[in-house]
Amino acid sequence: MTPVERSAIGSALVVGTGLIGTSVALALREHGVRVFLADRDPAAVRLARELGAGEDWTGGGPVDVAVIAVPPQFVAQQLLDLQKGEAAAVYTDVASVKVQPLRQAAELGCDLSRYVAGHPLAGRERSGPAAARADLFLGRPWAYCPAPEAAGHAVAVIRELIGLCGGNAVQVDPAEHDRAVAVVSHAPHVTAAAVAARLADASDTALGLSGQGVRDVTRIAASDPALWTGILSGNAGPVADVLEALVADLSAVAGALRALAGDPAALDDVTGLLSRGVVGTGRIPGKHGGPARTYAVVQVVIGDRPGELARLIQAAGETGVNIEDIRLEHAPGLPLGVAELYVKPEASAALTEGLRERGWQVSTP
Incomplete structure (x- = not known):
């Protein structure tokens, strides 16, 4: 063309x-x-x-x-x-x-x-x-x-x-598109909503213990239900296919967990799904659409004050290390949080040392 x-x-x-x-x-x-x-x-x-x-x-x-x-x-x-x-x-x-x-x-x-x-x-x-x-x-x-x-x-x-x-x-192709988005968008949205729905009746204790993991999993569940009802009804068949496969996996894991007391070997089914999850995650395209990469995470304690994040990013830039991604996790009840800086593994030590020299409290998980 x-x-x-x-x-x-x-x-x-x-x-x-x-x-x-x-x-x-x-x-x-x-x-x-x-x-x-x-x-x-x-x-x-x-x-x-x-x-x-x-x-x-x-x-x-x-x-x-x-x-x-x-x-x-x-x-x-x-x-x-x-x-x-x-x-x-x-x-x-x-x-x-x-x-x-x-x-x-x-x-x-x-x-x-x-x-x-x-x-x-x-x-x-x-x-x-x-x-x-x-x-x-x-x-x-x-x-x-x-x-x-x-x-x-x-x-x-x-x-x-x-x-x-x-x-x-x-x-x-239109049909291929609809099957694809059922896997990478529509079914994941329903799954996130199902997880988030468990939180509606969760105890205050459970919610007080929630961390970044549950926020990551449920973030998209906050979207407009009316909009998503229209999307899901328009792609009902492909989404149902993915959800049925997902339900089968979850049912197998639930059965294996209940069987653990009498059959320790049932844990293999749990490990199998978790391992497949690692493989699937690794297939998600990485930065600029290239192959997925495993990054090192440098955790930095950061105050919940205006300008702190900008100051941290400036300090990281002074070390000469490129930040591939960044995530923030707040500490419940405290005026601070943790900034997770994702960098290439070979750059982790230089960033850690450079930030410590500039007065930041840094750790690597």
Whole structure:
């Protein structure tokens, strides 16, 4: 495919000014694209506009590209309505399900030659335009799933859109996409919600003992349930397949744990699942999409005061060591916490020594 010129997208319409839609708008605005905004909630449009995401859509057009940022079950009807009004030359969406919108769009008689289904693999546990960021998609995979009828120009425009937003364009078959996100996104969300649901009735003692582990596992469970109900219903079969396999694993481990008193060998089933978990974790792509790496962790005690984290990062920079990742864990009831600095193993000693020389309390687990 011959790359299109940057001038191919001079104007865009974003329908749905939630987290993803507003983030797309902000990213396009940074490249000088004139962006129009529409949403059934006037307050959401107003906030997105105040954030600098664009201007109100009052009809007219057509714009170069329309981005449909609504729940999956509404994508096809929104596409039909926009095409009837000739709102744009090319259309895409950002829903996390692809088979359902494409099937429904075909059934409604939408023009699939000008529609390229899309899905940026980025998000946050927070929702709404206030959580939007122009750099939300930077370096993130962005799947696009053109139907056989899709015109080459339409595909080229959507690839340019992805590039303008900083995403990494990945062409994938719609059914394969839905099976993939069931494994890496949808089923994990349900699993996180199931773990978090156990906390609803947990004792104060249990909650007082909670650490970073439970926060990591349950973070995404704070997302909007109504939004996720629509996503899960649109990808029901593939998600159910993953959850059934997960339930089988958990049931086997539960049975093995109950059998331990009379059969110590049952522990092998537990070890087997934990070992498979290590293998699976190791297959998650690492930094810049490369192979996963094992990093050393340098733990630094940090005060819960303004400027402390910036001071720590500056001190780390003075050691000449690159920080690959950073996580914070607060100490319940105390005005301090621990910053976990992830570095290449060979750099751990230099960072530890350098920070200690600069007065930081450091340890390596």
